[in-house]
Amino acid sequence: MKKISIIISFIILFVNFTNSFSQINLQRFFDNFEDGTAKNWQPNDPKKWEVVKENNNYYYNLKTQAEINTPIRRPVEFSLIKGLNYTDFTMTLKAKCLRTVDRKGRDIIIVFGYRDDTHFYYAHISNIHDNVHNSILIVNGADRKPILSGESIPGLKDKKFHNIRLRRHIESGLIEVYVDDFEFPVMTAVDKTFKSGRIGVGSFDDTAGFDDVKIIGKK
Numbered sequence: 001m002k003k004i005s006i007i008i009s010f011i012i013l014f015v016n017f018t019n020s021f022s023q024i025n026l027q028r029f030f031d032n033f034e035d036g037t038a039k040n041w042q043p044n045d046p047k048k049w050e051v052v053k054e055n056n057n058y059y060y061n062l063k064t065q066a067e068i069n070t071p072i073r074r075p076v077e078f079s080l081i082k083g084l085n086y087t088d089f090t091m092t093l094k095a096k097c098l099r100t101v102d103r104k105g106r107d108i109i110i111v112f113g114y115r116d117d118t119h120f121y122y123a124h125i126s127n128i129h130d131n132v133h134n135s136i137l138i139v140n141g142a143d144r145k146p147i148l149s150g151e152s153i154p155g156l157k158d159k160k161f162h163n164i165r166l167r168r169h170i171e172s173g174l175i176e177v178y179v180d181d182f183e184f185p186v187m188t189a190v191d192k193t194f195k196s197g198r199i200g201v202g203s204f205d206d207t208a209g210f211d212d213v214k215i216i217g218k219k
C-alpha cells in the first residue's frame with residue numbers, strides 16, 4: 001500500500017513539474033530582414049521606414065527623423081513587433097545610428113513594456129549621458145522620466161552596427177542594457193510599473209538601422 005502511494009506521489013510530482021514548464025509559455029522571435037520585407041513590424045509612420053540592402057545584407061531602416069509635437073514629450077518614431085507581448089525577456093539586436101557622428105545626443109531607442117502610445121518604457125542609447133540621453137526612461141501618461149539607477153556608459157560613437165542586449169526580469173523589476181563587448185550592463189534600472197507589453201525599435205529624433213533582432217521570453 002505504501003509503495004502505491006509513493007508511486008502516486010511521484011506521478012503527481014511529475015505532472016506538476018511538466019505543467020509548470022508548459023505554463024512558462026516561452027515565445028521566440030527572430031527577424032534578419034533577409035526576405036526584404038518588414039512584415040513582422042508595425043511602424044508608427046510607415047513612410048519613414050524601409051528595408052534596405054547594403055553589402056548583400058538587408059536591414060530595417062528608419063530613414064527620416066521624427067518630429068516631436070505631441071502634448072507630452074516622448075518618442076514617437078518607433079516600430080513595434082506585431083502581435084507579441086512579453087513579460088520577462090532577453091532581446092539581442094544589431095543597431096546603428098545614422099546621424100552625423102559629431103551630433104551630441106544621436107540615438108537609437110528600444111521600446112518595451114509598451115501598452116499604448118503614452119504608457120511604455122524605452123532604453124535610449126546615445127553618445128552622451130545626461131538626464132534623458134543614454135538612459136532608461138518611462139512614459140506614464142506624462143513627459144518621459146528617467147528611471148536609470150546611477151550613471152551609464154555612452155556608446156554609439158560611429159555609424160557602425162553595435163550589438164545590443166536588453167534583459168528584463170519582472171519579479172525583481174530589473175532592466176539591464178548591454179552594448180558590444182561589455183560584460184556588465186552599461187545601464188540598469190529597477191521598475192515594475194508595466195509588467196508586460198510589446199517591444200519595438202526606433203530613435204528619439206535621429207535616423208537608425210536595425211538587424212538580427214532576437215527575443216526569447218515569456219508571454
Ligand SMILES: [Ca+2]
Nearest residue numbers: 032058059211
Ligand atoms: Ca539582415
Ligand SMILES: [Ca+2]
Nearest residue numbers: 105106107205
Ligand atoms: Ca537624439
